[in-house]
Amino acid sequence: MKLDFDPFLGATAAPFAMTRTPYSIRGETDRLTDVLMCPPHFLAPVPCCAVTRHNIAQGFVASIDEAQRRHAELVRLLETSGVRCHMLTADPALPDMCFTRDVGVSTPWGMVALNPAIPHRQPEIDRLIQFLGASDTPVRSVRAGTIEGGDICVARDGLLLIGMSGERSTAAGIDDFSAPFRAAGWDVLICPFHADNLHLDTIFCMVDQKEAIACIDLLDPDFLAAVEARGISIISLPDSVASTLDCNILSLGDRRIVARMDGVVAPILRGAGYEVSEVDISQFAACGGGIHCLTQPLRRVTQ
Numbered sequence: 001m002k003l004d005f006d007p008f009l010g011a012t013a014a015p016f017a018m019t020r021t022p023y024s025i026r027g028e029t030d031r032l033t034d035v036l037m038c039p040p041h042f043l044a045p046v047p048c049c050a051v052t053r054h055n056i057a058q059g060f061v062a063s064i065d066e067a068q069r070r071h072a073e074l075v076r077l078l079e080t081s082g083v084r085c086h087m088l089t090a091d092p093a094l095p096d097m098c099f100t101r102d103v104g105v106s107t108p109w110g111m112v113a114l115n116p117a118i119p120h121r122q123p124e125i126d127r128l129i130q131f132l133g134a135s136d137t138p139v140r141s142v143r144a145g146t147i148e149g150g151d152i153c154v155a156r157d158g159l160l161l162i163g164m165s166g167e168r169s170t171a172a173g174i175d176d177f178s179a180p181f182r183a184a185g186w187d188v189l190i191c192p193f194h195a196d197n198l199h200l201d202t203i204f205c206m207v208d209q210k211e212a213i214a215c216i217d218l219l220d221p222d223f224l225a226a227v228e229a230r231g232i233s234i235i236s237l238p239d240s241v242a243s244t245l246d247c248n249i250l251s252l253g254d255r256r257i258v259a260r261m262d263g264v265v266a267p268i269l270r271g272a273g274y275e276v277s278e279v280d281i282s283q284f285a286a287c288g289g290g291i292h293c294l295t296q297p298l299r300r301v302t303q
């Protein structure tokens with residue numbers, strides 16, 4: 001395993017892009033073939049984000065049985081859709097580890113192990129690196145600032161979108177993560193938003209190469225204008241879906257979407273011509289994460 005791809009920054013970024021890596025993603029809505037997940041055996045509400053704090057105050061206690069059953073349904077759905085699900089081993093000391101999205105990102109040049117801002121999530125990075133050690137994938141680590149995967153959207157070839165609440169992802173972390181993309185000539189758009197919304201993927205997700213769903217009133221107007229200027233149309237969602245994790249969908253590619261059961265997004269996307277499968281994620285949503293957070297895509301292929 002190669003532990004860094006800093007040498008491929010700058011002028012040499014493009015040649016590196018030509019090398020083959022087992023795990024690689026150029027676009028968030030390309031066909032998904034491999035995903036990294038972790039069973040929620042030790043899921044517990046940690047008061048580290050606004051949604052979870054609210055639910056704890058309402059008396060929420062996680063039901064592990066229910067969470068395991070729903071997670072297994074998500075895994076079955078992905079596998080029957082042709083996606084290989086790779087599993088991390090759950091750890092009683094890591095109650096948020098089922099939200100694999102936040103610890104790593106697959107890029108055209110290999111995997112990036114991120115740097116979570118929340119201390120109890122830091123050890124999840126070691127588990128990711130251990131998992132990747134068994135593959136031939138180059139792995140680069142973010143060393144400056146903090147950045148979490150829920151804020152990163154490798155939207156499509158040449159376009160990277162990053163959310164910056166300043167709490168989970170900071171300017172220094174974003175600079176470090178995005179350096180290879182910039183060096184390879186990608187457009188990088190940064191979206192400031194309120195930290196109560198935790199991550200960009202609670203209020204913005206790509207559903208196709210040229211379409212996204214978004215809580216437009218919670219997003220920076222300049223960011224939205226820049227996204228639209230790049231030919232991406234926005235399906236507008238009400239602000240209320242940020243806390244229900246309804247916007248937090250997973251694209252399987254080919255206009256196939258996995259969405260929250262009984263939410264507002266599934267019927268809207270069906271109406272827009274998408275094939276939508278639904279999973280009950282209420283246990284996870286109460287802990288601050290949805291389907292996008294529960295899945296870390298490792299490999300997508302262009303359609």
Ligand SMILES: NC(=O)NCCC[C@H](N)C(=O)O
Nearest residue numbers: 049099150199287288289293
């Ligand atoms: N991408 C996401 O929005 N992930 C959800 C993470 C929830 C977890 N309780 C956290 O606050 O880190």
